Amino acid sequence: MDPLKLPFDADDMLSGLRPWIECESPTHDAAAVDRMMDLAAHDLAQMAEIERIPGRMGFGGSLRARFPHPRQGAPGILILGHMDTVHPVGTLSKLPFRREGDICFGPGIMDMKGGNYAAVEALRQLQRAGLETPLPVTVLFTPDEEVGTPSTRELIEAEAARHKYVLVPEPARDDGGAVIGRYAIARFNLIAEGQPSHAGARLSEGRSAIAMMARKLLEIEAMTGEDCTFSVGVIRGGEWVNCVSSLCKAEALSMAKTQEDLDRGVARMMALAGDENGVEFRITRGVTRPVWAPDQSGTMAMYDIAKDIARDLGFDLTAGSAGGGSDGNFTGAMGIPTLDSLGVRGKGLHTLTEHIEVASLAERGRLLAALMMRLGGQG
Template sequence: MSFLDLPFDTDAMVAGLRPWIECESPTFDAAAVNRMMDLAAYDLAGLGTVERIPGRMGFGGSLRVRLPHPDAGKPGILIAGHMDTVHPVGTLEKLPFRREGNLCYGPGIQDMKGGNFCAVEALRQLARAGMQTPLPVTVLFTPDEEVGTPSTRELIEAEAARNSYVLVPEPARDDGGAVIGRYAIARFNMETVGRPSHAGARLSEGRSAIATMARKILDIEAMTGPDCTFSVGVIHAGQWVNCVSSSCRAEALSMAKRQEDLDQGVARMLALSGEENGVEFRVTRGVTRPVWEPDQPGTMAMFELARDIAQELGFNLTAASAGGGSDGNFTGAMGIPTLDSIGVRGKGLHTLNEHIEVDSLPERARLIAGLLMRLT
């Protein structure tokens, strides 16, 4: 029997995916992420040795499953994915799981529970068919990718180092293509410290941390150029409207195609620290994803294999380097052959219109099954 003949059933996959989507798992809710890991552990329990790795730094735990294999312990294939989403608990009220023709909606369905589920279903169908992969397979699901993977980067890198290949079922690119390189990303924590006063009776005595932060945000975003981008996505400040705020915190993100451009961007950001009109502005560097340089020989060989499999399945698979970091940044930067974004097709990730194309579920599951059977 060939992987081409595996009986992937679209309706059954949608039904199996639904509990995953209806188990909301925002990154900062460790208990919610752990509930999602419970569901994934249950679905993987019959396939191999399930290990729950406790979380740290306030995040949820991870799930690692090693499938049985005659060459267990030797370098093989790592399937790496994250189970956290950007959607807070309660998003299901605005974005309920629903299927409308070939589209299926829900928080985290595209990024990246749909792709993770395809990988699990590929492993289940291979096991049911009694098909042994040439190489040992390990699955690692982690809880904190959406905030830069601060608590599990070391775990991912250590697991990747034990393997010859890494598959990352992040959502496919807009044209359905895979990712063979990713831009560098740096995060920054910013704080302004001013002087409080009564906004009505003593306005002139205060120094507004909010006003200074607002001006700094405009300056930072104006630094965006063709080689390096800057954006501010989080602001926290103020408790009383009749008080001049003495503290404001914000978070910024910078992205560049080349590491040297990101390094220059980091230097520009850190140089902004200082004092202005009695308000101190502090910039500290947060988590960073390194550049994963495209066109590495091992990765390109994986892509050529994936493209051949896709042609057998009746579709064309393209590849490109991409922005929007993933844990593939880490494994690719280590020089380990990595094929990213082989997950589901869809649109609207990180929005209240997040959805997938239903027919991409069996398509991507079969693609992953093919890679598992042909990577040697």
């Protein structure tokens, strides 16, 4: 049977996806992420051998599913996705799962539970039709991508090294295209430590950590240029309004198109550390995503196959490098052919308007199913 003619039904897929969306799974809530992994494990257990990998560093666990295949254990296809989201528990009260015509809203529905579900449905449809992929398939779902993958990078790289191809169903680009390279990303932890005093009676005796951090944040964001961007996304400081703050913490992120640009940006950031007027400003490196350069022949060959499939499905699959990291950074940087952003179409990821185009569930399911049937096969 032609995989492009498999009976994908977007409405049925949306019904199956709904429990995943209504199981909120913010990265820093390990128990919530594990509950999401339970749901995915239940869906996958009907088709594959399931392995639950315990979490570490305070994060939830991972889920690995190996599908039956005559060549089980041989290098095959890895489908790589994350089940954590940026949305805290309780977001459903502000962003409930709801359908409005051709679009559907919900926390994490675009990034990236929709794409993950499309991949699972693709495997389900192939199995129901009795279609055997030329290469064995493994699915790996992880819990910490939204914070840079500190606890599972080694797991991802070890698993990817066993495979010939990696498919990442992160959200599609704005035009529906795929990603064949990603920029480098570095994270930083910032700490300002000052001297407390009573803000009313002894204001002049204090040295405000918050004031120092505010000045540094302006410096950091002013460093943004064409070669390297800088942004501060988290800040915490002070405990009492009537006390000069002695501690303020923040988190910053830098992104660059080349490793050389990122290295220069990191050096500029680290040079901001020091003491000023009795306040110490410290910077430590957080996790880093390496550059995945868009020049790998294996990736481009895989993209050519996907582009042909998309043409048969009635759309043009463009490709390019992208900002914003994914776990594809790691596998692509390893030199493993990787095709990213094969997931659903939508808008508003990481916001309270996050939504998908419902029809793209079936579109991406067909694309992924056909791609798995073509990789490692003839023609």
